[in-house]
Amino acid sequence: MKLRFDEGTEAFRAEFLQWLELNRPSVEEMADDPARSSGHSPGWTRAWTRRMFDSGWLVPGWPPHLGGRNAGPLETLVYLEELNRAEVPRTTNPQGLGIVAPSLVDYGTEEQVEQYAMGLLRGELTACLGMSEPDAGSDLASLKTRAVIDGDRFVINGQKVWTSGAGYADFCFLFCRTDPDAPKHRGISIVLLPLNTEGVTVRPLREIIHPDYPDLSEVFLDDVVVPVSNLVGELNDGWKMAGGSLAHERSMVWLMSVMGVESAMAELLETAPGMMASLSPREQVIAADDIVGFYVETQCARALGYRGFARFVKGGNAPEQALMKMYASELRRELGRVTAQWHGGGALAVSEGRRSSLGLIEDYFATFGSTISAGSSEIQRNIIAERILNLPRG
Amino acid sequence: MDLELNDDQIDLRDNVRAVLARECPASVVRGVYESTGDASALRKQMVELGWPALGIPEEYGGLGMGFVEVGILAEELGRVSAPTPLLATVSQFVPLLVEVLRSAPTSKTGELLSEVATGARTGSLALAEKGRWSPDSVNTTASGEGDSVTVTGTKTDVLAGAEVDSFAVVARPTGPAHPADADRSDGLGVYLVERADAEVTASKVIDPALGLADVSFDRAPAKPLLTGDADGEIARAVEQAVVAMALHTVGACRRIFEVTLEYAKVREQYDRKIGSFQALKHRFADMYLAVEKANAICYFAALAVAEDDPRRREACHVAKVASGDCQSLLAEEGLQLHGGIGYTWENDLHFLLKRAKVADVLCGSASWHRARLADLLGLTVEVAP
Structure with a gap:
């Protein structure tokens, strides 16, 4: 047990603080153009993400080509402490940077990493997570959105709800059912869906606070077509x-x-x-x-x-x-x-x-x-x- | 920052836990409750294992361990609601002697510590008066000079007061200060009084295994250890007593949690284990959180004391509040989920419930420490003139 971090970790903190001081977005630019949802990234966020990526401060635990510097968990901890203390958001698209990007790095194809993960890491894209459905909330594994393989494409039909940031995000990390006959946890796959695809309708869900700037959305999918190359990982391995x-x-x-x-x-x-x-x-x-x-x-x-x-x-x-x-x-x-x-x-x-x-x-x-x-x-x-x-x- | 016990500390905890599981089963506690046995074998074993020496510096024959280790011992003693003056000795008597020694190195104090280390002497802190655990409430006085110092007053809620050999008494000096401490003329002092020179009245309290007593001194012969202006030393020792008592509470609570959880996995009603009912599951999750968070903040406080961090004073109050809150939930839910069987004298659960509750009250209850925290955070009410 000890109350202080070791010298190496403190040196890492000092190095980050020095960089942060010189490179952080200003209070004014953040206040002038706030993010409107967790899928929205105003100009200053895009530039800020890019600066962090280029300097290896975006995901410190990752190698340099992914925007990091091979930092250990303790170093990542003090990095997050300092960002918080400085009141600078690490990202305005937390589900993209925190969940979608790492999942693509772990399970995605080379092309998916290059196009989608690197897009998120360079601040060029934002993502949302298509998980909950009207009849699949806490019991998420009973989701019904159906993706049917038709040659080299998926045809997707269904509805998502509570999708944070869908109104502004560029693509969705979509959970859908690909084997309706398998036990419910074993028939789910993950598909990357650009939200400008034909047949996608996003309807904002007005929230009890600030109804004019909703983060949550419903996403309707009617005969939406995406190439099978957008499958992440193995078929039916989504859960x-x-x-x-x-x-x-x-x-x-x-x-x-x-x-x-x-x-x-x-x-x-x-x-x-x-x-x-x-x-x-x-x-x-x-x-x-x-x-x-x-x-x-x-x-x-x-x-x-x-x-x-x-x-x-x-x-x-x-x-x-x-x-x-x-x-x-x-x-x-x-x-x-x-x-x-x-x-x-x-x-x-x-x-x-x-x-x-x-x-x-x-x-x-x-x-x-x-x-x-x-x-x-x-x-x-x-x-x-x-x-x-x-x-x-x- | 690393708030997890290190490997040596985990080994110590596991060793102490294994010894206590063997030497202090509930039957030993029951023997004390029902006056059919005593815990002398347990006490002898603890001395043989060197537990009283844990926090005593090595130059006085101790093991020289830090306060986190003392906290581990306090927690494990709570876990078995141990009938022993050891908690008083290691978490109250020794810390005050060590603080005194640091400010005024005398052979007298050093010898006392050496005697504690060998198990030849046990001791407790005589601080509280009229049930108030606070140096501000001390009215006991010390008078006289040199070899003729005496102490007069009444102390309440003295831990293991009915059993220990000696008391470290917090008293207000009257008359001229001891010549050796000529520059320390104001404030409180620390005096050693032997039990034989005090009038000890064992308290009839709900947990008889703690040996609580009221202790009166009527011009009792006393050895001055630090006369006058010892407020700082006393405060630091009191902080250690508070954190150790908080961990003692949490130790008892963790055991309540474990035995209740075990019971829910075997008891069947409606042809189901009662632990499969969601109404109970959610309460177990809340109890688990209560124990884990209280444990975490108590060790943070122990570490702040061990490292003499500026946050130590505040952390001690926070830890005692958290352990008291944990105690309320675990006592109420632990018994409730046992059902009627937990309400019987024959079931061992009540030893733990009572130990946890008594430990919440001792060294300042959760509510008392909340009030101290309000002072520290600047939330004190200003009384209009």
């Missing part, structure tokens, strides 16, 4: 690859959620004295109790996340990583609620423009998505109970 793709993210995604909770807590502490000044002594006692309770939770989340990461780096089991999704997303939501508690009607205000500072209740409601998306809290609890604690299925 296994899905596990592999998501594992890429899991080792680091906890850090983002911990940092999200920490910065919300820091903001709350920063505004606390001003808020307290307007409260009566009795009100202050109650407010302080709430804040302290969540401060403790924030510290716990941090310690749990970092411990899980230490286990992961040593190659051991890290059950913490399964706990963090449910813990951090629920904690972030509760923090949003507490933060809005003592501001009277001022907490109810609606903000102008997306991603500029949200009103307090808006911020609270905006957290409601994260306990549902990417595996709801209920699914997380099932996974913990059955796969970690080995409780019987039933």
Whole structure:
């Protein structure tokens, strides 16, 4: 156990900080042209991704030709810490950089890597993940979107929903059924679908916060034709690859959620004295109790996340990583609620423009998505109970 | 930053756990609860294994290990709700003596540590008064000079107070300071009082295996270890006592979790293992999270103490709050999921429930530490004049 990182890791941090200082996008350019969804990349993001790629800072753990510098996991950790501290997004298309690109590198053909993965890494393309369907949410493996092989092409019919970023993304990493007779986990394949293909209709799903800038979409697929060369990996092997793709993210995604909770807590502490000044002594006692309770939770989340990461780096089991999704997303939501508690009607205000500072209740409601998306809290609890604690299925 | 135990620490934990599983089964605890046995064999074994010497510097015959290792021992003792003064000795008495020794190296303090290392002396920290665990609440006084110093006052909730050989008493000096500490004239002091010179009243509490006692001193002969202005040393020792008690709580909670989980995998109702019901699965996931997060933050605090990091004070409060919150959930859910059988005296579960609850209360409850954290975070209420 130790509280500090070793000298090599700190040297790596210093090197990155120096580069970041000189190359980061400015606060103004980020504010002037914010990303409108997780599939949208405004000009500054494209340039920023390209700068990181060219300097080996986009995916530090990868080799230089893929935008990295063969960094180890500890180095990647401090890199992410510093990006967060500087309030610079690593990407505005997290599913593209974090899931689709690594999956293509692992399972894609040379042509797919060159055209799609390198497009994502150079900041030229964005991607969305076509997974959930109206009747396949938590039970994702029962998805029905059908891809039929017809000579050298797939003909695809079906519907996706909750597809983040589909309204702006260039292509979709589409999960579809290619063998309807096989057991449900064994008949799924992954196909790369350019979203400008004929027969693709994307309909934005207006969200409860900022309905004019939706991230989620429905995607309708009517006789959509793509070449069979767009198949990723083996036919009917999609479910296994899905596990592999998501594992890429899991080792680091906890850090983002911990940092999200920490910065919300820091903001709350920063505004606390001003808020307290307007409260009566009795009100202050109650407010302080709430804040302290969540401060403790924030510290716990941090310690749990970092411990899980230490286990992961040593190659051991890290059950913490399964706990963090449910813990951090629920904690972030509760923090949003507490933060809005003592501001009277001022907490109810609606903000102008997306991603500029949200009103307090808006911020609270905006957290409601994260306990549902990417595996709801209920699914997380099932996974913990059955796969970690080995409780019987039933 | 690496918050995972290293290989040596994992070995220590596994060794301690194996010894305690063998030497301290629930039957030993039951013997103490029912006054049908004592834990003398267990205590002898612990001394033979050198456990009291764990955190004592090597020059005083100790093993020279750090505070994380002391925390591991505290956690494992909680896991078996061990009836032993060892927790008091290693996590309260020794830390205060070591802090004192660091500021005022005297042969007296060094000799005391050497005696603890060989198992010849056990000790505890006599701090709390009227149930308040805080140096600010100390009214016990020390007076006199040189060899004629005496201590007067009443201490409550002294861990293993009914069993240890001596007390490290936190008291307020009155009258002129000890000549050797002429420049340390204000604040609290630390005094050694032998149990034979104190009036010890064993507390009738829900966990009789901790040997809790109220201890009164009526002009009791005392050896001054640090007279006056020892607030810093006391605070640092108190932090160690707090983190160790937090880990002790979490150790008991983890065992509650394990036995409840085992039970859910064998108990059948409606022709199914009850652990297959989703209503229970989700609660097990929440209990598991509670134990793991409390464990993680407690070891973070132990590490902050071991490395003397500036975050140590805050981390200690956070750890005690987290362990107390963990305790509430595990005690309530652990018994609930056992059903009626967990509510019977014959089932061993209650030893763990009681140990966890008592450990939550001792060294400041979760609520008390929440209040201290509010102070530290600048959320203190300003009282209008």
